[in-house]
Amino acid sequence: MSNTELSATIAKSIRDAIVEGRLAVDDRLPSESELAEQFEVGRSTVREALKRLAAQSLIRTERGAFGGAFVQRLSYADAQAQHVTTSTLLLSMNEVSFVTACQARFALERACVDLACAHRQAADLADMRAEITRQSQPDLSDEGFCASDVRLHRALVDSAQNPVLSYQLAGAVEAMQPLMNMITFSDRSRSEITRYHTMMVDAVEARQPPKVVRALECLEIYTLELGRGKILARKQTPAR
Template sequence: MKIDPNSRADLSAQIAKAIRDAIVAGKLIVGDRLPSEAELAEQFSVSRPTVREALKRLAAQSLIRTQRGATGGAFVNHLSYDEAHSQQITTSTLLLSMNAISFDVACEARYALERACAPLAAQRRTQAHLQILRDEIATQSTANLSDEAFCASDVTFHRALVDAAVNPVLSYQLAGAVEAMQPLMNMITFSARSRVTIIALHRRIADALEQQDSAGTDDALAALEIYTKTLARDVMSVRAPHASENRSNAILKMR
């Protein structure tokens, strides 16, 4: 493992990357004990605080765990899908919010990924998955349900659809699509959407999955995508004149 002392990149980040690359390459495997801070400092020709910062970065990514005592130290961690799940959501949320991804692009990606799960979900769904879908439809039909609660139920419904594919890799990959993109899309469309329409589409999805109808599930998701995009365009077309008017008023106030 090596770093470039002449690189502009932070030394602790370089060390963390070198160790992470060694783990990914299989040179360090689950349970392996990393060299001590002093040994790593000597190996990379840096100070121990720099090494300590690198280890903190790796621990934050759940790649290593620390253990105290005579047999303690830093060890390569067993990274589970559950642990990686939240990181995927956080990363996806930050990417979407920081890079000005258009609504249509996010919507297209989210539904393309979700529809890819439809055939497996229709084939493998269990009664437990179906029960979650039905429970969320019941929740969404509750009178006086807040927008926040409806959006949360919406996310749970689609999470269950993805999980019905019974493929942990797909569930992990789609964590960002469902639990990062969906809330952001809800924020734009919640004020204009018809709960009755969404519930009807959700019921179509649940019915198709129960009948193990892959094509029916896909058709319902496609209809939901079209409805979501139409809503967003309607909302944005209404907002655009107001935004222009607000900018004009702001300019007048500056004069």
């Protein structure tokens, strides 16, 4: 306790006030000088605390007269961005096997199948079909293929029309992209994947959850197969 830095303590104090609702969205915090007085610290210490909160999208700051720090409404987009960053780093900095990550990813994705079949709109289907078309272009780079893959799965998740679910799943799916980028896709594997994608979207359109699940399972098995040969020598501690 004695070792804790003041700026961390102050950040925690303010964060608690926000989490517990004592500070509501768009409320203005006291100015930096006032906070410095209240907490009996220097202004720079307060500023470090505020930067910590800003890094978590808990506050935003505005300059000028009547500016200051305001409690920020955490948007789905911000929350998802943070989730993606965290998940990506977690995967890249720990010895996570390709199998474990893949298993988790597809298990999670299956979570949206029932709702997707129930609530999918024409626009969702169009989005997904558009990505499948893009994936069939022969001049698409590997990165482009992976990016399109992510967008397709993202569209599947969104078709459940549940923003909370989208936030959770899209984060998980996007975090897998760097791992997928390690795989080079031959013409053959591309067409195989696209075939499963088509199966999947057809089943969503037909509102047949078990068929969607089956397509996803095919994809999972095939992805694992593609990843198997791949050297899983991860790069997180390259030398020494």
